[in-house]
Amino acid sequence: MARRSRCAATLLLTVAVGCGGGGADLGSGGSPGRGGGVGGGATGAAGGGARGDAGGGGQAGMGGGMQAGTGGSAVAGAAGSAGSGAAGSAGSGEAGRGASGGSGEAGRGGSGAAAGATGGGGGLRDAGADVVGASDASRPTDAGAAADANQGALASLTLHLAGDSTVMTYAAPTATADEGWGQELGQYLIAKVTIDNQAIGGASVVSFHDSSRWTNIINATRSGDYVMAAFGANDSGTVAGRHVEPAAFQAMFERMADEVKAKGATFIPVTPSALREFSGSVEGNVRLAPYAAATIAAGKAKNLLVDDLNARSVELLNMIGPSGAMLLYKGTDKAHFTAAGATKMAQLVAQELRRIGSPLAAYLK
Numbered sequence: 001m002a003r004r005s006r007c008a009a010t011l012l013l014t015v016a017v018g019c020g021g022g023g024a025d026l027g028s029g030g031s032p033g034r035g036g037g038v039g040g041g042a043t044g045a046a047g048g049g050a051r052g053d054a055g056g057g058g059q060a061g062m063g064g065g066m067q068a069g070t071g072g073s074a075v076a077g078a079a080g081s082a083g084s085g086a087a088g089s090a091g092s093g094e095a096g097r098g099a100s101g102g103s104g105e106a107g108r109g110g111s112g113a114a115a116g117a118t119g120g121g122g123g124l125r126d127a128g129a130d131v132v133g134a135s136d137a138s139r140p141t142d143a144g145a146a147a148d149a150n151q152g153a154l155a156s157l158t159l160h161l162a163g164d165s166t167v168m169t170y171a172a173p174t175a176t177a178d179e180g181w182g183q184e185l186g187q188y189l190i191a192k193v194t195i196d197n198q199a200i201g202g203a204s205v206v207s208f209h210d211s212s213r214w215t216n217i218i219n220a221t222r223s224g225d226y227v228m229a230a231f232g233a234n235d236s237g238t239v240a241g242r243h244v245e246p247a248a249f250q251a252m253f254e255r256m257a258d259e260v261k262a263k264g265a266t267f268i269p270v271t272p273s274a275l276r277e278f279s280g281s282v283e284g285n286v287r288l289a290p291y292a293a294a295t296i297a298a299g300k301a302k303n304l305l306v307d308d309l310n311a312r313s314v315e316l317l318n319m320i321g322p323s324g325a326m327l328l329y330k331g332t333d334k335a336h337f338t339a340a341g342a343t344k345m346a347q348l349v350a351q352e353l354r355r356i357g358s359p360l361a362a363y364l365k
Contacts, residue, residue, distance in 0.1 A: 154362060155224060156192045160217045161185075162208055162229040162256070165201030166273050166335060166345075178330060179342035181273065181309075181349060188350035193363050196220060204242045205231040205252045214256075223264030226360050228349075229256055230309065232272030232291035233335050246290040253298035267302070268358065271295045271310035273345050274317055276325050276334045283317040283325075285310075305356045312348040 161167055161182045169183035182197040189195075198213040208214055208231065217227060235244040244252070253269050260267035271292040274283060285292070292310040299306035317325050328341030337345060354361040 151190055151192070151362070154190075154192055156194070157363075158194045158196050158220070158222070158225045159185075159189070159360070160221060160225065160227045161195065161197040161199050162214060162217060162227065162231075163199035163270075164203045164208075164231055164233050165199075166233055166337065167197070167199035167230050168201055169197045169199070177339070178336045179339050181337065181342045181345035184339075184343040184346035185349060187343075188347060188365055189363050190365055199230075202234060202242065203231065204235045204244050205229070205249055205256075206235075206244050207242065209252055209256060218259055218263065221260065221263040221265045225263070225265040226268060227256075227260045227265055228268045228270050228307065229253065230270035230272055232288050232295070232310075233275065236272075236287045236291050246294040249291055250294035250298045250301075253295060254301055257298065257302040257304060261302075266359070267304060268307055268353075268360070269295045269299045269304060270307040270349065273309050273335075273337075274313040276317065276329050278317075278322045278325075281318075281321050283314050285314060305358050307349055307352045307356065307358070309345065309349055309352060312352055313345060316344070316348065 163180070163182060165178070166180055167182040168180040170178050170180065180197075180199060182195070182199050186193070186195050196217070198217050200208070200211075200213060203211070203213075221227060231249070234242040235249050237243060257267040257269070272288050272295075274285075275288060277284070277286075288310060292308070295310075296306050296308070298304075320328075328337060328344060330336045330338055330341075350364055354364060
């Protein structure tokens with residue numbers, strides 16, 4: 001019975017994150033989540049096969065809820081309500097295609113074909129990042145902004161990343177090594193975007209701002225660039241020198257926003273990726289909720305669009321459950337990702353740019 005439950009969870013995760021034209025592994029070919037990325041294959045089809053027979057996408061399987069493309073796609077059969085496997089209720093129209101690439105209605109999207117960027121780096125991991133993700137009851141719909149049809153006319157820019165170990169680039173990435181979502185984000189953006197990933201393990205929003213890494217970002221930022229910042233895993237913990245209260249956390253995000261604006265660039269706050277801690281089969285938001293809320297509040301105070309990775313990643317975890325989450329996180333680690341997990345989080349970040357209508361979405365593949 002335990003083996004059947006594990007297999008069912010693996011199948012659900014495969015539907016949720018998509019798989020390539022053949023095989024049950026995440027991504028097409030090679031190590032999990034790489035090569036094709038999570039939602040791999042040339043089209044990012046959900047549910048495997050050429051057209052995603054598992055009924056991915058749309059509102060099918062969720063009994064209402066979000067449309068494909070938000071929160072890692074509202075896959076059919078999630079929570080078993082629409083039947084799982086090939087029956088899956090097949091969504092609406094073309095639902096089952098592009099559920100993991102997600103933009104607008106089911107059947108559109110389907111990014112995730114190109115390999116993500118790798119790179120050097122290394123550094124400390126977050127210590128004591130050990131709690132829960134977040135659940136957003138509103139389940140917003142996809143804004144449906146299509147990629148710019150004339151991307152050739154777009155100006156080249158740099159996307160600077162500030163964050164902790166959940167974002168950073170690790171040295172010598174492999175199928176089993178830690179990866180941050182920042183090192184996988186490049187596969188969802190066109191070549192006109194250069195990614196400068198300054199994220200480092202152990203950072204809080206305060207320690208990062210006061211470090212040479214933030215100085216590097218500000219010095220390198222030019223008019224027209226973007227800066228994305230995601231913190232919370234360390235800020236919400238109890239390790240001395242890392243904990244930051246939510247009010248101070250919000251204030252520092254607002255300070256960062258002002259400093260980026262002064263450079264003629266655009267600041268995009270990103271809520272923290274979910275920390276894996278289930279209560280039964282439900283992923284809560286006990287520890288990170290105040291920090292996700294503070295990030296959103298900072299965005300509102302500065303009239304900025306916020307990339308709500310926290311809400312989207314918790315929706316994903318609640319769809320795939322504890323067994324499915326084992327494929328995204330390292331062993332029993334509650335914060336750090338495998339290659340498959342980092343790639344999926346990067347995909348959610350990219351999808352969220354489109355959902356919120358960020359101008360940066362024009363650079364998405």
